[in-house]
Amino acid sequence: MTEQELIQRCLNHDRAAQRLLYDRYKSAMYTLAYRITGDFDEANTALQDTFLSVFRNLAQYRGESTIGAWIKSILVRKAYQNAQKQPHYVLMEQLPTDTNPVDWGNDAIDADHLGKAILSLPEGARAVFVLIETEGFAHREVAEILGISEGTSKSQLNYAKKRLREMLVRRQE
Amino acid sequence: MAKSLNDKLPQYSPPESVWENIEQGLNDAPLQEALSKLPIYEPPVQTWFDIAAQVPNYQIHWWRYPVAASVAVLIIGFGEYLASKQAENLTIGQSYAHIQALAQQEATTFKSSNKTIKQSHANIQALAQQEATTFKSDNKTIEQSHAHIQALAQQEATTFKLNHQ
Numbered sequence: 001m002t003e004q005e006l007i008q009r010c011l012n013h014d015r016a017a018q019r020l021l022y023d024r025y026k027s028a029m030y031t032l033a034y035r036i037t038g039d040f041d042e043a044n045t046a047l048q049d050t051f052l053s054v055f056r057n058l059a060q061y062r063g064e065s066t067i068g069a070w071i072k073s074i075l076v077r078k079a080y081q082n083a084q085k086q087p088h089y090v091l092m093e094q095l096p097t098d099t100n101p102v103d104w105g106n107d108a109i110d111a112d113h114l115g116k117a118i119l120s121l122p123e124g125a126r127a128v129f130v131l132i133e134t135e136g137f138a139h140r141e142v143a144e145i146l147g148i149s150e151g152t153s154k155s156q157l158n159y160a161k162k163r164l165r166e167m168l169v170r171r172q173e
Numbered sequence: 174m175a176k177s178l179n180d181k182l183p184q185y186s187p188p189e190s191v192w193e194n195i196e197q198g199l200n201d202a203p204l205q206e207a208l209s210k211l212p213i214y215e216p217p218v219q220t221w222f223d224i225a226a227q228v229p230n231y232q233i234h235w236w237r238y239p240v241a242a243s244v245a246v247l248i249i250g251f252g253e254y255l256a257s258k259q260a261e262n263l264t265i266g267q268s269y270a271h272i273q274a275l276a277q278q279e280a281t282t283f284k285s286s287n288k289t290i291k292q293s294h295a296n297i298q299a300l301a302q303q304e305a306t307t308f309k310s311d312n313k314t315i316e317q318s319h320a321h322i323q324a325l326a327q328q329e330a331t332t333f334k335l336n337h338q
Contacts, residue, residue: 013228018225019225026221030216031214034214043216044216048220051224102200102201102204104200104203104204108203108206109203110207111208111211114207114208115211133201134211
């Protein structure tokens with residue numbers, strides 16, 4: 001079944017199609033929600049609220065992005081709404097002035113250590129890092145979803161990378 | 174020697190940011206490698222059921238329409254014959270059996286005959302009307318008969334559903 005057919009059936013409130021759409025995206029969305037919130041319960045709530053919103057508002061989907069990108073944008077907002085908090089961004093004066101690319105070295109990075117380091121980032125920087133580096137969003141899209149400027153998105157990403165590098169280096173020592 | 178066309182056309186240089194982005198991508202290769210190995214998580218099974226319970230399910234079950242139509246028409250038809258109380262020689266039990274057989278036949282042939290729901294309505298109603306005009310009441314009260322008819326209609330709906338699932 002093509003994505004368009006699946007969407008059409010979901011618009012007709014076909015429960016089997018709704019389940020199929022959920023199954024296609026549940027793992028990716030749950031994982032993204034966990035990486036943003038750092039909490040499995042919050043990720044579960046965000047996932048549930050996201051798909052409820054998707055099924056109730058699917059008529060508003062205009063096909064300007066993939067359905068996956070549309071669901072992701074809802075999920076990111078829900079992840080913060082559910083926690084009733086706005087992501088905390090690192091203040092400008094705390095951001096590194098050095099804008100050179102981060103040198104990750106030649107050794108392979110341990111994924112387990114990286115996963116833990118990501119979760120220890122401040123919320124705002126973590127959200128920007130996850131959306132751009134693991135989900136492939138552009139700064140413009142991240143700015144729109146998170147309600148920040150593109151400049152903030154870029155500076156938070158730069159901060160996140162430098163902070164991650166520091167944590168990984170410290171762990172190796 | 175004449176200049177080639179390429180030499181005559183203007184030459185352009187990309188902005189410096191292009192190289193910076195390429196360099197960033199090259200530098201981030203170890204990061205991307207590690208990110209691709211991050212675990213994927215599965216939500217709890219219960220999550221889907223919680224979602225499904227809160228989303229309306231308007232999925233069309235085609236058999237619901239003829240079943241609903243059969244029940245409605247049977248009740249209307251029997252209401253009419255009970256009201257008319259026109260008599261011939263049938264007992265009420267025989268009449269019930271007759272109506273039930275006609276309705277069952279109608280339900281069974283509904284799918285295969287490609288009738289529309291409207292046609293099916295009309296047919297069942299005609300059968301009920303015919304039954305009403307030939308029926309002679311025995312000693313039951315109208316209320317008893319009505320209750321009985323409703324039970325028969327319900328039974329008919331259940332049988333129809335089972336036959337066409």
